[in-house]
Amino acid sequence: MRFIFLICFLPQLLIAVEEPVRFNRDVRPVLSQNCFACHGFDANAREAELRLDIAENAYGKGESGKIAIVPGKLAESEVWRRINLTDPDDIMPPPKHHAPLSEEQRDVIRRWIEQGAAYEGHWAFVKPEKPAVPVVAGVTHPIDAFVAKTLQEKNLTFSTEAERGALIRRVTLDLTGLPPSPQEVQAFVQDQNPQAYDLLVDRLLASPHYGEAMVQPWLDASRYADTNGYSIDGGRHAWLWRDWAIKAFQDNMPYDQFLVKQLAGDLLPNATEADFIATAFQRNHSITHEGGTIPEENLTNYAADRVKTYGEAVIGITMACAQCHDHKYDPITQKDYFQMFAFFNRLDDNGLDGDGGRNSQPSMDAMSPLATPQEVEVVKNEMAHAESALAQSQPEALQAWEKEVRAQHAYRxxxxxxxxxxxxxxxxxxxxxxxxxxxxxxxxxxxxxxxxxxxxxxxxxxxxxxxxxxxxxxxxxxxxxxxxxxxxxxxxxxxxxxxxxxxxxxxxxxxxxxxxxxxxxxxxxxxxxxxxxxxxxxxxxxxxxxxxxxxxxxxxxxxxxxxxxxxxxxxxxxxxxxxxxxxxxxxxxxxxxxxxxSEHPADVLEVIHAEPSLRSAEQQQRLANYFREVSAAYAPLRSRVEHLKERLAILTQKHSILVMNESKTPRKTHILERGVYSSPLAEVQPGTPTFLPALAKSPATRLDLAQWTVSRDHPLTARVAVNRFWEIAFGRGLSTSTADFGSQGVWPTHPELLDWLAVHFVESGWNVKQMMKLIVTSQTYRQRSDTTAEMLARDPLNEWLARGPRFRLSAESIRDQALAVSGLLVGRIGGPSVKTYQPGDLWRAVSHYGSTPATAQTFVQDQGEKLYRRSLYTYWKRTLPPTNLATFDAPNREVCTVGRTATNTPLQALVLLNDPQFVEAARHFAVRILKEGGSDDGARLAYGFRAVTAREPNAEESRVLTEALARENEKFSGYPDLARQYLQSGESPINAEFPVESQAAWSAVAQLLLNLSETITRQ
Missing domain, CATH: 2.60.120 (Jelly Rolls)
Incomplete structure (x- = not known):
C-alpha cells in the first residue's frame, strides 16, 4: 500500500518540482536586482561587453570566448559557473556590490537554464491584449473568474462575504474617504433588496465626496502644494488646479481626456480657461526666486521635474534615472531622456520668479472650476440671512459691555x-x-x-x-x-x-x-x-x-x-x-x-462715557455698529458673514493659477553631460523612447505627446491607471511597484487580470467610475478580511486574494473620520487651502526667516469653519507639511510621490491622544453620543462603538467600555473646573446642554473609541 501511495502522488511531485520558470516573473527580477547594473542597458556602465537583458548577447561568446548562457546546458553556461564560485575575485556578483545571490535565486537561474533559458520581452512594454475570461463554475464576475482560477492553482478558495456593516464601511471609505453614518449603516444592514449593494455603490459614486476621495492619490503624484519649496518656501496660489481635478473625477471625465488636458490643455484647439487650469499639473513643481540661483539651472531643474513626474505618475517609468547616463535597467538612453525633456522645456518662464506671494509666470486669472450660478445664488441668500441676523440689536448685551469698558477704563x-x-x-x-x-x-x-x-x-x-x-x-x-x-x-x-x-x-x-x-x-x-x-x-x-x-x-x-x-x-x-x-x-x-x-477708538469711548440720554442718534448707531464688530456675542455671526463673503468672492472673482504656455521662441534642448545644465552636448528634438511605439508625427509637440500617451497602442498608460485604481480598493496594486513598471518593477500577481482590466478600461472610453464599480462589486472585494492563522502563514500579504483587503486608513481619512463622526466636518467642496491646528509656530523654525505675506513664514491659524474642512484642503507647506498628517505618512510633496509608505510609530498614538483636532473631535463626538445614543449608558456606549466600527460591540468590548466610563465619571464627578479644563481643547465652545463633568467623562471614552485600531483601519 505504501508503494501504491507513492506511485499515486509521484506525478504531482514531479509537476511541483518541474514547474516552468518564466523569465519575466521569475528570472528578470533576479537579474535586474543583482546583474543589470553592470550587464544591462547602460553601455557606459557595462562590463566585459556582456548584456544579460537580451538573449542575443547572453547567448553569444563574450570577450573571454565563453558563452554566458547556453540554453539547456548548465555546465557550459559561464553564468552558472561564476555565481557558484567562492573566490572573491571571480564570483558574480562581485562582493563589492553587496548584492549576493540567495540559494533560492541561484535555483531559479539553474532551473531556467535547464528549461531552455527562454527570454521574454518585458511584460509592461508589450501592448496588452484582452485575454479570455476564465470559465470557473459558479463565477460570473470577470474579476472573480481570474482570481478564482489563481486560487484553484494555489489550492485556495474565496472567503465568505464580509458582514454588511463592515462592507458598507469599507466601500464608503474607499469611494468617499468618509465613514458611513450610523443611520446609513443601519439602513443598509436591514435592507433586504438583492440589489442593495449595487444601489449603495451607485449612490457613493454619485456622492459629491467621491471626487475628493479619488483625487487624493493624484495630489501626491502631482506634487500639489501651496508653497514654492526650496529654502524660502513662499506661498503660491494653486488651489484652482486641485479643484479642477476634483471636478474631473466627480464628473467622470474620461481618463484619457484627464491626462491630455493636464499634459497639453494649453495646446488644444480653442482651449478653454479650464483647459489652461488643467496644465497647472505641470507647474506644481518647486520654484525658486532666491538670489544667487542661476535661472538656466532652475529651468533645467523644472523641466527635469516634469519629465520625472510624467514618467512616474502617468506611464509608470523611472525616466529620471536616464538624466545623467543611460538607464541601468530599462532601455532608455540619455538621448531618449532629453528628447522627452524637450517636450517640457519650451515654457515661457524666466527661471527666477514667484516672489511677493504671487505666482511665477506664466500664470493667468481664472474662475473657480467648481463655481455654478446655482451655488452663487445659494451663498447670496445665506449671506442675506446672516447679515440680517447680525443687524439685530442686543440691548442688554450692549449695556453690559459698556459697563465693562467703563470699569476697565477706571483703572487705565x-x-x-x-x-x-x-x-x-x-x-x-x-x-x-x-x-x-x-x-x-x-x-x-x-x-x-x-x-x-x-x-x-x-x-x-x-x-x-x-x-x-x-x-x-x-x-x-x-x-x-x-x-x-x-x-x-x-x-x-x-x-x-x-x-x-x-x-x-x-x-x-x-x-x-x-x-x-x-x-x-x-x-x-x-x-x-x-x-x-x-x-x-x-x-x-x-x-x-x-x-x-x-x-x-x-x-x-x-x-x-x-x-x-x-x-x-x-x-x-x-x-x-x-x-x-x-x-x-x-x-x-x-x-x-x-x-x-485703549483698544477702542476715541470716538467710541466718547460715546460710552456720555450719558445715554444725551447721546445723539448718530452716536448711538456708531456705538451699536462698533459693538457688533467687536463683541463676543456677535462673534459667530460675524464669522459666518465673513466666511460667506469669502465664499462669494471665491465663486464670483478670478484667481491666479500657474499654467503652461509655450514660448514664442522655443528654447533649444541639448543632451547635458552628466545632466549638468552648463555642459550641453548635441541638440535634440522632442521625441519618445525607442522601445515604445513611435510618435505619429515629427516634429512633435506636447499635444502630440499627450495623444500618444493615451493611444490604444501604448502599453503602459492604461495598465498603470487600473493598477492604481486597484490599489485604492485593495491597499496594494496587482503590481506593487505602482510607480515603476520597468525592469525593476514587481511582476503582477495576476498579470492576465491586469491586462484584461487595462483593455476593458480603454474599451469603456476610459470610464473611471465604471472601473471602480467593477472592482468594488466583485466577490474578491467583498470578502471578509479576517482569516485563520494557517491562511495567514500561507499568504501573509494576501497576494492571491483569498480574503478581503485590510489596511490602515490614510492620514487624511483618519482626520476626516474623526471630524465626521464628531459632527464637526464642514463638507463644502473646493476653495482656497486652510490653516488648521498646528503646534506652535513651526514654520518659523524651518523657514528662511522673514514673516511676510509673500513668504508665508509665520503660521497664522484660521478660525471658524475653516478648522473643520476636509484634510485635502489643508494648507500644504513643502518644508513642513501638516504635522498630524505627516505623522501618518503623508509626503512633503517636494517631488512626485506614487504610493505612500505605511509606518507604525509612537508619534501616531500621541497625535490621536493629544492633537487639538482629535481631542476637540472627541468632545464633540461625546456630545453626539449623549444626544443620539439613547437614554442609558449601555445604549450610548454601543452607539459610539457602532459609529466608528459599523458593528455592535461584543460582551468583552462592552465590559471594557463600561469600566472606562465608570473610571472617567469617578475622575470628573464633583470637579467641574477640572472638567472644563479637559474640555478646553479646540476653538469651538463647550456645549451648554450637558453638565461639564458628564461631557468630560464621555469625551475620554469618545477619545478611546477614536483611538481603536479598528477605527483607524479599513477592514
Whole structure:
C-alpha cells in the first residue's frame, strides 16, 4: 500500500518540482536586482561587453570566448559557473556590490537554464491584449473568474462575504474617504433588496465626496502644494488646479481626456480657461526666486521635474534615472531622456520668479472650476440671512459691555511705569543690516529700504523684575529713501509677534512665543484698527493716524515676564510689503501696571462715557455698529458673514493659477553631460523612447505627446491607471511597484487580470467610475478580511486574494473620520487651502526667516469653519507639511510621490491622544453620543462603538467600555473646573446642554473609541 501511495502522488511531485520558470516573473527580477547594473542597458556602465537583458548577447561568446548562457546546458553556461564560485575575485556578483545571490535565486537561474533559458520581452512594454475570461463554475464576475482560477492553482478558495456593516464601511471609505453614518449603516444592514449593494455603490459614486476621495492619490503624484519649496518656501496660489481635478473625477471625465488636458490643455484647439487650469499639473513643481540661483539651472531643474513626474505618475517609468547616463535597467538612453525633456522645456518662464506671494509666470486669472450660478445664488441668500441676523440689536448685551469698558477704563494707567529696553540688534530677511542705526537712546532709525519684516532683539531693563508688557513707540522721521515717517504717509503693520529667552538672541533661537492678552494703540485709522493684528488676513492691518506726535502700540502679556528668568526679548514687526511705507524711527519700552491706552477708538469711548440720554442718534448707531464688530456675542455671526463673503468672492472673482504656455521662441534642448545644465552636448528634438511605439508625427509637440500617451497602442498608460485604481480598493496594486513598471518593477500577481482590466478600461472610453464599480462589486472585494492563522502563514500579504483587503486608513481619512463622526466636518467642496491646528509656530523654525505675506513664514491659524474642512484642503507647506498628517505618512510633496509608505510609530498614538483636532473631535463626538445614543449608558456606549466600527460591540468590548466610563465619571464627578479644563481643547465652545463633568467623562471614552485600531483601519 505504501508503494501504491507513492506511485499515486509521484506525478504531482514531479509537476511541483518541474514547474516552468518564466523569465519575466521569475528570472528578470533576479537579474535586474543583482546583474543589470553592470550587464544591462547602460553601455557606459557595462562590463566585459556582456548584456544579460537580451538573449542575443547572453547567448553569444563574450570577450573571454565563453558563452554566458547556453540554453539547456548548465555546465557550459559561464553564468552558472561564476555565481557558484567562492573566490572573491571571480564570483558574480562581485562582493563589492553587496548584492549576493540567495540559494533560492541561484535555483531559479539553474532551473531556467535547464528549461531552455527562454527570454521574454518585458511584460509592461508589450501592448496588452484582452485575454479570455476564465470559465470557473459558479463565477460570473470577470474579476472573480481570474482570481478564482489563481486560487484553484494555489489550492485556495474565496472567503465568505464580509458582514454588511463592515462592507458598507469599507466601500464608503474607499469611494468617499468618509465613514458611513450610523443611520446609513443601519439602513443598509436591514435592507433586504438583492440589489442593495449595487444601489449603495451607485449612490457613493454619485456622492459629491467621491471626487475628493479619488483625487487624493493624484495630489501626491502631482506634487500639489501651496508653497514654492526650496529654502524660502513662499506661498503660491494653486488651489484652482486641485479643484479642477476634483471636478474631473466627480464628473467622470474620461481618463484619457484627464491626462491630455493636464499634459497639453494649453495646446488644444480653442482651449478653454479650464483647459489652461488643467496644465497647472505641470507647474506644481518647486520654484525658486532666491538670489544667487542661476535661472538656466532652475529651468533645467523644472523641466527635469516634469519629465520625472510624467514618467512616474502617468506611464509608470523611472525616466529620471536616464538624466545623467543611460538607464541601468530599462532601455532608455540619455538621448531618449532629453528628447522627452524637450517636450517640457519650451515654457515661457524666466527661471527666477514667484516672489511677493504671487505666482511665477506664466500664470493667468481664472474662475473657480467648481463655481455654478446655482451655488452663487445659494451663498447670496445665506449671506442675506446672516447679515440680517447680525443687524439685530442686543440691548442688554450692549449695556453690559459698556459697563465693562467703563470699569476697565477706571483703572487705565494705574501704576503704569515704563523703562526703555536696550536694543541689541535689528535684522530683516532682506539683509542690509547697515540700513538700521541704533541710537544711544536705543531708538532705531531706518535709513531707506522697503523692508517687510524686522526682528528687534532687546534686553529688558535691569530696574524691572516683573514685566507686564512692552510698548513700541513710533516717532516722526524725515523722509529718507523709501523710509517714510507715519506723519507723511502712514505705514500698515500686518503682524506683531514676541518671544523671550534666557539667552541673548543670536546665540540661540528661542522660538518661544509669548502669549499676548491685549493689543492696544494710541490711535488707529478707519479701516485699519488695532484689532486687525489678531486676524490671519495679512491684507489688512493696523495703521496709526497721521500727525506730528509720536504714536505707539502696546502688547500686554497674558502672564507677567520675570526678567531674572528671561532677560532677553525679541519682537517681530511685519509691515505691508511693497507699500514703501515703513516707520522711520521707533523704540521699545517695557512697562508694569495697567496700560494707559485703549483698544477702542476715541470716538467710541466718547460715546460710552456720555450719558445715554444725551447721546445723539448718530452716536448711538456708531456705538451699536462698533459693538457688533467687536463683541463676543456677535462673534459667530460675524464669522459666518465673513466666511460667506469669502465664499462669494471665491465663486464670483478670478484667481491666479500657474499654467503652461509655450514660448514664442522655443528654447533649444541639448543632451547635458552628466545632466549638468552648463555642459550641453548635441541638440535634440522632442521625441519618445525607442522601445515604445513611435510618435505619429515629427516634429512633435506636447499635444502630440499627450495623444500618444493615451493611444490604444501604448502599453503602459492604461495598465498603470487600473493598477492604481486597484490599489485604492485593495491597499496594494496587482503590481506593487505602482510607480515603476520597468525592469525593476514587481511582476503582477495576476498579470492576465491586469491586462484584461487595462483593455476593458480603454474599451469603456476610459470610464473611471465604471472601473471602480467593477472592482468594488466583485466577490474578491467583498470578502471578509479576517482569516485563520494557517491562511495567514500561507499568504501573509494576501497576494492571491483569498480574503478581503485590510489596511490602515490614510492620514487624511483618519482626520476626516474623526471630524465626521464628531459632527464637526464642514463638507463644502473646493476653495482656497486652510490653516488648521498646528503646534506652535513651526514654520518659523524651518523657514528662511522673514514673516511676510509673500513668504508665508509665520503660521497664522484660521478660525471658524475653516478648522473643520476636509484634510485635502489643508494648507500644504513643502518644508513642513501638516504635522498630524505627516505623522501618518503623508509626503512633503517636494517631488512626485506614487504610493505612500505605511509606518507604525509612537508619534501616531500621541497625535490621536493629544492633537487639538482629535481631542476637540472627541468632545464633540461625546456630545453626539449623549444626544443620539439613547437614554442609558449601555445604549450610548454601543452607539459610539457602532459609529466608528459599523458593528455592535461584543460582551468583552462592552465590559471594557463600561469600566472606562465608570473610571472617567469617578475622575470628573464633583470637579467641574477640572472638567472644563479637559474640555478646553479646540476653538469651538463647550456645549451648554450637558453638565461639564458628564461631557468630560464621555469625551475620554469618545477619545478611546477614536483611538481603536479598528477605527483607524479599513477592514
Amino acid at each position: 494707567g494705574k501704576d503704569f511705569i515704563t523703562q526703555p529696553c536696550e536694543t541689541l540688534a535689528v535684522t530683516t530677511p532682506n539683509g542690509a543690516a547697515d540700513r538700521f542705526k541704533i541710537q544711544p537712546d536705543h531708538a532705531v532709525e531706518v535709513n531707506g529700504g522697503d523692508y517687510a519684516a524686522y526682528t528687534v532683539s532687546t534686553k529688558l531693563p535691569a530696574s524691572m523684575e516683573k514685566i507686564d508688557g512692552v510698548r513700541i513707540i513710533f516717532e516722526p522721521a524725515a523722509q529718507s529713501g523709501n523710509s517714510i515717517g507715519f506723519h507723511q504717509g502712514s505705514f500698515i503693520m500686518t503682524t506683531v509677534n514676541s518671544s523671550s529667552t534666557g539667552f541673548q538672541a543670536g546665540n540661540v533661537d528661542p522660538n518661544a512665543p509669548l502669549p499676548i492678552a491685549r493689543i492696544t494703540a494710541s490711535t488707529q485709522q478707519p479701516g485699519f484698527p488695532v484689532s486687525a493684528l489678531w486676524s490671519s488676513d495679512t491684507a489688512t492691518g493696523w495703521s496709526p493716524q497721521a500727525g506730528a506726535a509720536p504714536q505707539h502700540l502696546t502688547l500686554t502679556f497674558a502672564e507677567p515676564l520675570l526678567r531674572s528668568q528671561f532677560p532677553f526679548f525679541t519682537t517681530e514687526l511685519v509691515f505691508n510689503h511693497g507699500s514703501g511705507k515703513n516707520p522711520g524711527k521707533f523704540r521699545i519700552v517695557a512697562f508694569t501696571g495697567k496700560t494707559d491706552d
